[in-house]
Amino acid sequence: MDTHxxxxxxxxxxxxxxxxxLYLLKAGASVRVLEQGMPGCGSSHGNCGTxxxxxxxxxxxxGMIGVALRSMLKADAPLYLNPRLDGPRLRWLLGFARRCNWRDFHHAASARxxxxxxxxxxxxxxxxxxxxECEFAESxxxxxxxTAAKQVADERHHATVLDRLGIEVQRLRGGDVEAIEPALKPGIVGGLFHPGDARLRPDRYAAELARRVIELGGVIETGARIDDFTTGEGRIRRVMTSRGAFTGDSVLLALGxxxxxxxxKLDMCLPMQPGKGYSLTYSRPVLAPRHALVLREASVCVTTWNSGYRLGSTMEFSGYAEGINRTRIDALRRGAAEGLRExxxxxxxxxxxGWRPMSVDELPIIGRSARWSNLLLATGHxxxxxxxxxxxxxxxxxxxxGPVSPVDASPYAPARFGL
Known part of the structure; x- marks a missing residue:
């Protein structure tokens, strides 16, 4: 028997x-996960969990391209485009720019x-x-x-779109916001509340998913860096890793x-770029926010759990440059200090x-590959x-x-990129 x-x-x-x-195990399939580190160690680990x-x-x-180009001059901008030359990133940006129109915007919004x-x-x-056990809260x-100008802009470009999509958003006055969220400093002029949103602690969510996968008979190979593939007759035959070769009747690529x-290595060109995000995690302050917050002028997301407290967000397009940009970490601290009492x-x-997997049309890539008959993609989220x-x-x-999903998968199909 081939144990791999x-x-x-x-x-x-x-x-x-x-x-x-987990869903495949519940549908009756045998499953093996290959992870180069530990489960959830990538962008799953440090995001804000909303x-x-x-x-x-x-x-x-x-108008978004103008925002992106102006951000090249300001390293602490919430959306930052590193000005260095990078061929793949330039091609991605040109593709993104072509989609900065209302037709593509509404298509993407509906599919998302x-x-x-x-x-x-x-x-x-x-x-x-x-x-x-992941501190899930439907709050x-x-x-x-x-500033009134920022609120008016968001009501026009954000809340109105949500209204058309049928997503509830509540417009609040400044006094109402301060009453329900005493962690905020005085001076709030208004708020938008999204009651259908929720929060959890993402590292614990990943750990709990891994626990259930193992309990249901799945195998998780940690420290299994993927090095190469062997292929034949239009199929992926083996996946070569630092822990040996593995095979599967189907291969699901979910590498973020x-x-x-x-x-x-599979002769495929995915139209994606890494969008770097940052976060700071603390022990819980005494006056912690009751809700997950977005401090809109600074674009800082604030999430509170029983086990801790996190400041996060920002989007930096700097290719696969590793490490912390101290300017952007300081911007999170500064933005939180402007808006919160503690x-x-x-x-x-x-x-x-961490790197977020940004597809050029901002839709995930989910579905079977036309290039390899046993390959399924689930990436670009x-x-x-x-x-x-x-x-x-x-x-x-x-x-x-497995059981049929009620969601139409066609907007996410790899075929839209010839994959």
């Missing part, structure tokens, strides 16, 4: 790969909403049924404003921001950076990997013989 063979071999042990593994159907509208819209809403429903059910996300690098917890537990994890897993499992 599985029905489905999953490349990547972040929340997408682990959620797919579950956000309210993020259905994409970044690409008329479908998988976000399904994932939101499934996640609540999964946490309940599988008893996942909404609150945007707080200190590493997907474009590894896919080159912006930092008693003890700093972690400074973190951008900032919404946790939010889209369960919907993606349901879709992937349905494509490999």
């Amino acid at each position: 063979r599985s029905d489905v071999l999953i490349l990547g042990g972040g929340v997408i790969g682990l959620a797919c593994a 579950i956000t159907p309210s993020h259905a509208p994409p970044l690409a819209m008329p 909403l479908a998988i976000l809403q399904r994932s939101r429903q499934l996640l609540a059910e999964l946490v309940r049924d599988e008893k996942l 909404g996300v609150l945007y707080a404003y200190r 921001a590493w997907s474009p690098l590894l896919s080159k 912006p930092e917890g008693p003890a700093l537990l972690e400074e973190w950076w 951008g900032m919404l990997g946790v939010s889209m994890s369960t919907g993606t897993a349901e879709l992937a499992a349905s494509m490999l013989g």
